[in-house]
Amino acid sequence: MRIETTPVPGLLVVHLDVHGDNRGWFKENWQREKMVAAGLPDFGPVQQNISFNATAGTIRGVHAEPWDKYVSVAAGRAFGAWVDLREGDAFGTTFWTELDPQTAVFVPRGVANSFQVLEDGTAYTYLVNDHWSADAVYANVNLLDPALAIPWPLPVAEMSDKDRAHPVLADVEPMAPRRT
Amino acid sequence: MRIETTPVPGLLVVHLDVHGDNRGWFKENWQREKMVAAGLPDFGPVQQNISFNATAGTIRGVHAEPWDKYVSVAAGRAFGAWVDLREGDAFGTTFWTELDPQTAVFVPRGVANSFQVLEDGTAYTYLVNDHWSADAVYANVNLLDPALAIPWPLPVAEMSDKDRAHPVLADVEPMAPRRT
Ligand SMILES: Cc1cn([C@H]2C[C@H](O)[C@@H](COP(=O)(O)OP(=O)(O)O[C@H]3OC[C@@H](O)[C@H](O)[C@H]3O)O2)c(=O)[nH]c1=O
Numbered sequence: 001m002r003i004e005t006t007p008v009p010g011l012l013v014v015h016l017d018v019h020g021d022n023r024g025w026f027k028e029n030w031q032r033e034k035m036v037a038a039g040l041p042d043f044g045p046v047q048q049n050i051s052f053n054a055t056a057g058t059i060r061g062v063h064a065e066p067w068d069k070y071v072s073v074a075a076g077r078a079f080g081a082w083v084d085l086r087e088g089d090a091f092g093t094t095f096w097t098e099l100d101p102q103t104a105v106f107v108p109r110g111v112a113n114s115f116q117v118l119e120d121g122t123a124y125t126y127l128v129n130d131h132w133s134a135d136a137v138y139a140n141v142n143l144l145d146p147a148l149a150i151p152w153p154l155p156v157a158e159m160s161d162k163d164r165a166h167p168v169l170a171d172v173e174p175m176a177p178r179r180t
Numbered sequence: 181m182r183i184e185t186t187p188v189p190g191l192l193v194v195h196l197d198v199h200g201d202n203r204g205w206f207k208e209n210w211q212r213e214k215m216v217a218a219g220l221p222d223f224g225p226v227q228q229n230i231s232f233n234a235t236a237g238t239i240r241g242v243h244a245e246p247w248d249k250y251v252s253v254a255a256g257r258a259f260g261a262w263v264d265l266r267e268g269d270a271f272g273t274t275f276w277t278e279l280d281p282q283t284a285v286f287v288p289r290g291v292a293n294s295f296q297v298l299e300d301g302t303a304y305t306y307l308v309n310d311h312w313s314a315d316a317v318y319a320n321v322n323l324l325d326p327a328l329a330i331p332w333p334l335p336v337a338e339m340s341d342k343d344r345a346h347p348v349l350a351d352v353e354p355m356a357p358r359r360t
């Protein structure tokens with residue numbers, strides 16, 4: 001297991017050990033002690049979500065919620081893309097990488113998260129450190145905004161009407177730091 | 181979301197809300213606040229594991245480790261079976277149910293866990309409240325022990341040599357309570 005920084009401050013790529021055998025494979029997808037020792041924030045997850053995506057090309061995002069996320073795949077593969085929507089100099093900075101079973105990403109609060117699945121039947125799973133509520137304040141940006149220039153590998157299959165309606169980057173209200 | 185007891189003391193079945201749409205589905209697989217309010221122990225996970233099972237009929241278990249588990253599927257379906265290996269009157273008590281995306285199970289320390297996947301490409305994911313180590317003391321029982329009479333739905337496809345070597349129930353050393 002090995003943790004790598006990215007151009008987006010606090011966005012970390014985690015390279016996981018995957019043990020293959022006759023049955024398939026096994027991974028410690030999150031392991032608090034080892035990962036904190038290796039540089040992951042001790043983020044304290046309280047919720048685990050799973051989204052199942054039937055068709056290759058399905059796309060979700062780009063969503064910044066008021067909590068941290070630790071994202072990965074349990075089956076299949078995805079192309080992940082992130083956009084910094086925090087107030088400040090890094091606003092608009094992007095990063096993308098493939099999420100295969102070996103690769104997880106820690107997404108700090110205020111960095112917007114998205115993915116396109118590369119295989120039918122991709123299961124995407126993530127841990128978050130606050131409980132979701134329908135009326136939490138989100139910052140969202142449009143997946144297809146040309147200013148982001150995200151190189152989605154496949155033609156878009158399914159997406160939600162909500163995601164279709166998100167503003168382009170130029171119209172996004174930056175996310176303020178957490179009030180303390 | 182709704183929690184149900186079983187004949188095995190402390191083994192709980194969790195019926196999850198799954199939101200389907202054009203993209204596939206979404207679920208809160210674990211949500212600390214709501215689930216604790218509904219009766220799940222506040223078990224404090226520190227590790228999330230994923231095992232991917234390529235072939236329908238693949239079988240893993242029956243393993244009691246010295247920590248609690250919260251088990252579920254992220255893709256596909258499995259048949260789950262549990263055997264109480266704790267010292268005391270309930271030793272040998274069994275329970276089984278199908279693990280589909282709607283169904284998770286809380287498995288207390290000392291209750292042995294197993295499953296057979298019902299579809300190719302089933303991803304099984306679980307949270308545990310202590311860090312695994314190769315030399316932790318386990319109690320294991322043989323998946324195929326006729327005394328357990330677990331009605332595996334499919335012929336056995338793949339299994340590990342380690343699982344093939346586990347003792348029958350009559351030869352299992354019961355697991356002692358946690359020393360405090
Ligand atoms: C995020 C979330 C959603 N839901 C419900 C609301 C809807 O009925 C359904 C799907 O919700 P969407 O907002 O459409 O989710 P999605 O577009 O998949 O986005 C989610 O996954 C990708 C993540 O990037 C994103 O932050 C997260 O909101 O699930 C919950 O019950 N709990 C949740 O935590």
Ligand SMILES: Cc1cn([C@H]2C[C@H](O)[C@@H](COP(=O)(O)OP(=O)(O)O[C@H]3OC[C@@H](O)[C@H](O)[C@H]3O)O2)c(=O)[nH]c1=O
Nearest residue numbers: 019026027028229231240241243244245293294312340
């Ligand atoms: C459980 C575990 C295993 N491993 C490694 C050891 C092996 O290289 C590989 C597979 O381990 P197995 O012991 O063969 O796992 P498996 O038979 O799949 O059993 C696991 O999943 C089903 C669970 O019931 C069981 O408790 C758990 O041990 O993963 C880890 O690195 N971390 C772990 O937490």
